[in-house]
Amino acid sequence: MPKSNLQTRDDDEQEEKAVPTNVSGQRLKSFLERIERLEEEKKALAEDIRDVYSEAKSLGFEVKIMRKIVSLRKTNVEKRREEAELLELYMSAIGMAE
């Protein structure tokens, strides 16, 4: 692939100045880099989580059960949040919002 201002290549760090290359391209590049940085962090966290499970497993805990518990607690939290939203909907429906 030849030079492209859509930034499919990730290793050209030159040309900061001279060329009046279009601004939105720079802008886009910046966004993409931010996103990729964040995704890397996210991926790292996913690995950390796996590591914790591994550690627990090595100490004799059952991963499957742990996952289930985590999942259940999560749905509890979500349910509560949704109930709150429902309540808000009721309130706004009867003109008592805010």
Added chain:
Amino acid sequence: MPKSNLQTRDDDEQEEKAVPTNVSGQRLKSFLERIERLEEEKKALAEDIRDVYSEAKSLGFEVKIMRKIVSLRKTNVEKRREEAELLELYMSAIGMAE
């Protein structure tokens, strides 16, 4: 389900002291908390990413296309990594590792 030291409920913050509750329960609880902490961070990052996309969108960039680019760059990176691994494999195979 009676009280359980497997912590299926998420809102008991008591019993810091007295009861000689079993150690593995404590251990498990600790693991679960670490996991949930990490998952929260992960979730926060996911939101950050969405925010970046939103910001870009508000400046006129097309999110769909941006996602495509990110995806393509990722597979490129992976391909490159796989090629590198393959190279290492070759090297070690012919005794030139390191």
Added chain:
Amino acid sequence: MPKSNLQTRDDDEQEEKAVPTNVSGQRLKSFLERIERLEEEKKALAEDIRDVYSEAKSLGFEVKIMRKIVSLRKTNVEKRREEAELLELYMSAIGMAE
């Protein structure tokens, strides 16, 4: 569409009779038709659901709230199912499965 190598292994012993049309092709066609039939039915049901919401709306009910309620009830059901699974996991973990 010409003869297709879609099927990874070829385990049709021999043809039933005259036409040498390949059997797996017939088989595949049959599967696809079954799937498409089912998807049509599914789609029809989705429309029915929309109709019910519309009807309710025309009688003054708030669709948004209804959806929320349906969603909440669904997660309740799921939670219960997950709790049951967790219990099963416990049971099997302590050798009391069945």
Added chain:
Amino acid sequence: MPKSNLQTRDDDEQEEKAVPTNVSGQRLKSFLERIERLEEEKKALAEDIRDVYSEAKSLGFEVKIMRKIVSLRKTNVEKRREEAELLELYMSAIGMAE
């Protein structure tokens, strides 16, 4: 949350008679039940579809490719339908409808 005739809970099957509970509540409940019934059927169909794919897979067909085919056929059908509609439009435009 106190007793509510908005039916956020899903396991009360009592009160068939006595309380002259408001009619719209009954009405709403009826709608919700219809919807949930339909959604169950929809879910069942989704499972049927998955089963068909599984069966095909067990006979050596590649699910991924099958999905692709189904998808392609669907868009073809849609395209054809749109063309037909366009044709009808033309016909009626020049007074040759029906």
Added chain:
DNA sequence: ACCGTGGTTAGCTTTC
């Protein structure tokens, strides 16, 4: 008519 949201689906990763 568009946007934003939520729900659904498909593809990927990981686990057993």
Added chain:
DNA sequence: GAAAGCTAACCACGGT
């Protein structure tokens, strides 16, 4: 290698 859980893309709905 199959099964499940996770994630991301897609689509359809409702609101503005």
